[in-house]
Amino acid sequence: MLNEDLPPIPTREEVDAARVRRRWITLAEILGVIAVLISGLTFWNSYRQRNAEEADKAAARSEADAESRTLLLRATPDRDGRILGLAPAATGQTIQSQTISFPAALGVPAVDTVSEPRIEAGWLEQALLRARQAAGQEEGRGDARLPVGIATTFFSGGAMHRDWAIYDIGYRVEGGGLFGGHKVRMRGISQVGTAAQRTLQSRLDALWRSRQPAAPHA
Numbered sequence: 102m103l104n105e106d107l108p109p110i111p112t113r114e115e116v117d118a119a120r121v122r123r124r125w126i127t128l129a130e131i132l133g134v135i136a137v138l139i140s141g142l143t144f145w146n147s148y149r150q151r152n153a154e155e156a157d158k159a160a161a162r163s164e165a166d167a168e169s170r171t172l173l174l175r176a177t178p179d180r181d182g183r184i185l186g187l188a189p190a191a192t193g194q195t196i197q198s199q200t201i202s203f204p205a206a207l208g209v210p211a212v213d214t215v216s217e218p219r220i221e222a223g224w225l226e227q228a229l230l231r232a233r234q235a236a237g238q239e240e241g242r243g244d245a246r247l248p249v250g251i252a253t254t255f256f257s258g259g260a261m262h263r264d265w266a267i268y269d270i271g272y273r274v275e276g277g278g279l280f281g282g283h284k285v286r287m288r289g290i291s292q293v294g295t296a297a298q299r300t301l302q303s304r305l306d307a308l309w310r311s312r313q314p315a316a317p318h319a
Contacts, residue, residue: 172253175187175189176290186218187220195256199254200212204248230274266295267293269291272288293308
């Protein structure tokens, strides 16, 4: 009676077959785990690559935007050195208007230009010559420097921007003698640095004062 209730003893062949089935199940589970890991790594690498590409694109956009908002002026003198035509050094920028400011010590009022960016020697010549004479400055052999403030409204990158900077005008004083007075001949400009709108004039005046010859001792 008791023997009838016991399960049949598996044969050796049945034990071996069950062992093989368990081995295949274990191998399939391992392969499944490996496939999941590979899929996860592939997804992670793809995610990192997308993030890196997006970061590169964002950096490129940021750099391009910074370049579009950065203005550097270049100057082209006319044949007589009496007018400097101003233009952006970078392509894709268009000047809309400018205000040219001079050191307060010269007593020259600021000049506004629209659609024709320029600096004319006639705006500053007499005041500059008087200041040089008062300071006992001779004509000199090289170019002299006159700092000016330039506030520019310009269009770039699909938007309007403002720039405030101090530039040096390179110039020479020529003439004099028997038949004519001195003339200022302008050569070009060189940027000294940028400035905030509220500090542009004060920095310009400080630069002018720093370049004046020291008063002789009594």
